[in-house]
Amino acid sequence: MAASFASRCSRVGRSLFSGLSNSSLGSAHEMTHNNYFSQQQRTFIQMRTVLKVVDNSGAKKVMCIQALKGKKGARLGDTIVASVKEAHPNGKVKKGKVVYGVVVRAAMQKGRCDGSEVRFDDNAVVLVDKQGQPIGTRVFGPVPHELRRKKHVKILTLAGHIA
Amino acid sequence: MRLEKCWFCSSTVYPGHGIQFVRNDAKIFRFCRSKCHKNFKMKRNPRKVKWTKAYRRVHGKDMTKDSTFEFERKRNRPERYDRNVKEDVLKAIPKIAKIRAIREETHHKKMKQGKHEKLRREAEKELKQGINMVKAPSVFQQDPSYTLPAIKVKVSQQKSVENHPMEE
Structure with missing residues (x-):
């Protein structure tokens, strides 16, 4: 029964789940982005530095x-x-x-x-x-x-x- | 020419290798390769990363106190060149390396042996203390009071509810 439910879920809510996963990914990316500043590739000292x-x-x-x-x-x-x-x-x-x-x-x-x-x-x-x-x-x-x-x-x- | 130690993994940094990071308080962190540099940038503690020398020292995996380590030390006074001394040093290096290898081997052996012995002693002690709790399996068969009586339990089967409001 559980298996049938799972299959139904996967079939039904693909769009919903994909949306969810997208959002979670986005938040994770933002979190890494905050920490990213110290690890970003450093470049030359150029105009406006x-x-x-x-x-x-x-x-x-x-x-x-x-x-x-x-x-x-x-x-x-x-x-x-x-x-x-x-x-x-x-x-x-x-x-x-x-x-x-x-x-x-x-x-x-x-x-x-x-x-x-x-x-x-x-x-x-x-x-x-x-x-x-x-x-x-x-x-x-x-x-x-x-x-x-x-x-x-x-x-x-x-x-x-x-x- | 000076051979420095990597800040993260404590391996030797040969001239021309690796990167050094100078913090604003003028502390210099030297790294032997990008692996160590990256781990430092990730703010990892070398004492908690298993492949570093620091971890092995902290957890007693390697020999830490030994007279063979005394030769390899940071000296701020440069040695005056002497041909005879140099020859002696070159002769002594392989000997010292050999001695260190032997000592390390014995250290590892001792470490492993010690663990084995300790486990055995603990098991023996536990057996002695709890011998009254151990009984032969035949005793259980003879005396029914040691075992629980067999009980039948009715399990009510739930009816599955086919209701999925999320369905399109």
């Missing part, structure tokens, strides 16, 4: 408007042109100014000279002038040793941790 400023120049957040090298965008150690989106009220750099910055942390992995890769927690930038001298006098958090090859020794000496 918002980066944290990790020095005491006065800016808090900048938005990349141009990568000075590379077709796809900037990576760890590259220089970008950015516009200041958030700034401290009495810092050197004001909101809306166009500044240069060196990417000192990138969430996208970058190959190292020995073939291994390095990846950071977030996208962070240190503001520099056109000659490549840092505007601020301190650098917070870890920075990669690849900056030495890019001739940003000043940033390396200011940094507390070198990864």
